[in-house]
Amino acid sequence: MRKTIALAVAAVALSGCGMLPGQQGSGGEEQQQTQAAPEQKPTSKAPQEQGRQQGSSAPPQQNEVIATREAKVGAGGMYGKARAEITALKRQGRTVSLNWTITATEGKVNMHNGMGSGPLNFTVSNVSLIDPVNAKRYRVARNGTGSDSQCVCSGTQGQFLESGQASTLYAVFAAPPADVTKINVEMPMIGMFTDVPIS
Secondary structure (H helix, E strand, C coil): CHHHHHHHHHHHHHHHHHCCCCCCCCCCEEECCCCCCCCCCCECCCHHHHCCCCCCCCCCCCCCCCEEEEEEEEECCEEEEEEEEEEEEEEECCEEEEEEEEEEEEEEEECCCCCCCCCCCCECCCCEEEECCCCEEEEECECCCCCCCCECECECCCCEEECCCEEEEEEEEECCCCCCCEEEEEECCCEEEEEEECC
């Protein structure tokens, strides 16, 4: 009986990513009703990626930069410039793991609460994946469904980056359908990366 309950709780926790669609920070997917703001293409250090067709699978990613974007950032009274470099977007069963690095290139960058879902959220829980073909947004996964659940992502408490300093971060999401091989990544402060390949 205990084993059955434990398995049920584990199943709920793992599938909780999609149990509360449309709620902020639920970790699930939500239907998009309108188009997002105009998108900008990320620059890529792998030119062979740009020539791939939509239906082909992405090559394995091994901590090489697959997308990069620079932006002026400001949060919590700190202003500067930052570079975000996505190093992996990997499908693993029913989840997708996103890994990236934020580097302060000028001024100060507030990672402390700059990517969280509120001023007292010291995580990257407000990062999301957007599937423009199926009009769905995927929020960061949560380790439960209650009010005390936490995101399956990096904590950022106390991270105030000075110029030249970097922070390596991750977040886990429910996986989009298997035929989705590229997806957009939306990051607070940084903006939208488009057509990031999923390996």
